[in-house]
Amino acid sequence: MLPVSTCTVNTFKRSPIVYFDISQNLAQYWAHNSEQSTGSDSEVITERSSCSFDTHTDLGPGAAGPVPAAMSSMEEIQVELQCADLWKRFHDIGTEMIITKAGRRMFPAMRVKITGLDPHQQYYIAMDIVPVDNKRYRYVYHSSKWMVAGNADSPVPPRVYIHPDSLASGDTWMRQVVSFDKLKLTNNELDDQGHIILHSMHKYQPRVHVIRKDFSSDLSPTKPVPVGDGVKTFSFPETVFTTVTAYQNQQITRLKIDRNPFAKGFRDSGRNR
Amino acid sequence: MLPVSTCTVNTFKRSPIVYFDISQNLAQYWAHNSEQSTGSDSEVITERSSCSFDTHTDLGPGAAGPVPAAMSSMEEIQVELQCADLWKRFHDIGTEMIITKAGRRMFPAMRVKITGLDPHQQYYIAMDIVPVDNKRYRYVYHSSKWMVAGNADSPVPPRVYIHPDSLASGDTWMRQVVSFDKLKLTNNELDDQGHIILHSMHKYQPRVHVIRKDFSSDLSPTKPVPVGDGVKTFSFPETVFTTVTAYQNQQITRLKIDRNPFAKGFRDSGRNR
DNA sequence: GTCTTTGCACCTAGGTGTTAACCT
């Protein structure tokens, strides 16, 4: 049995994790931009995938399974976290994410598989990051533990990361793993690059939003995600993290170096030669 | 007076070339994905731009000039080639473009500024590349000239490159320089990466298409661009090129090395040290 | 002979944690 991820807020689920990958092909390319995508005249190439920064991941034809033709409800929508095992390893230690003035990617990145969409309906997929509590934290080295250090700093301008493949059809979203690897975190409250602004030394929870097109009139990178019938929100407990400007727990550092391809230079086999 | 480019097929124009550039900001980002873009709550950063591979170029607020609110006709649309001076230098020698099995970018890349769109109308912008004549060519070294070597090879599967920012509003298109630098040329007739398939040693002409959303039902990367009221097509004589698998004219090689940043290693100051 | 392919060194562009300096 493969690792399993439990998803909270609007849905609970239990299903096997699937890893597939394709190089960008015509169907993929076109599906991004079309409402009348036929998906007929091209083949799909599948290969194995890791949990690093692969951008385009495709589940192959029929991955979304058979779906009733005219279903337009949001009830059936499910979102499944990919790389849940990796997230869990970080979570067991206490995930830390670096934030910088220029913006820093998350590692691991949020990657999800979505099912239960109406194939012919248009959706935005978006991500935001909300505080877990109203506290500020500090890391106590001698006990290797995070301790409450006071109340949270004053709230920060809300930011939403709209997935760059938006707007796209349910069919398109369900055929690929939706990856948020380009999203960046910053501690610069005056950021004008569209990065998500967070306070350092605070605990946060990423959330994924599925937004029906007809419900997106208030959707903006600088406004809170609208709530209502046309929006469904998902979050995963194992993706909670603490923001830092430099890693506190050395086990986190080690795991990041070990798993993030861009940190390969710091692996034992690399720098120590 | 700045260099001027003449555009054929559906429109003639004479206007100064303008070079501006912005780093990707919130307004830019959001404009790609929204039909209800407000463009209100963000600033636009402008800086100078070159003719190389800069991806995001913005003309700044009001660049498109005042436009009547409800104009939806295609009559007023104009497309202006950027880097026309560079194109002209290549054209005077005889532009060559390398094609490879894996796909090769064009240099220079097609970059255009579009005006006269309805700001609130949605458009696709697309590019295709059509044969200039029905001939096959060969390069004669001792005369440094291209000579007809017979009739053209049999036609190749038609491919259209839909600009990745599609679908977007007229407002969005007009606020930026639309760059086709990610487009790739291939000689692989079985290509499944969506690259444009061409025959080597043939003469071609790139074309830019502006396609109103309501006219895009037949738009596909593997079908010819539809013709009719909702589509307007532009081409620029100085962008004609001959396809090669290795450069024939050494003056072309020199100019490519001199201007393409990715070929810097072959500049005199580079490799000869 | 002529054209095409492949592996390569050399770039651009940008994502890592480290380290030392800096701030409060």
Add this chain to the structure above:
DNA sequence: AGGTTAACACCTAGGTGCAAAGAC
């Protein structure tokens, strides 16, 4: 003392023309 910043070496990822080998 604790938190932040900026320069840096070291990576990934991928766009260049070159030169030798291959194809026809």
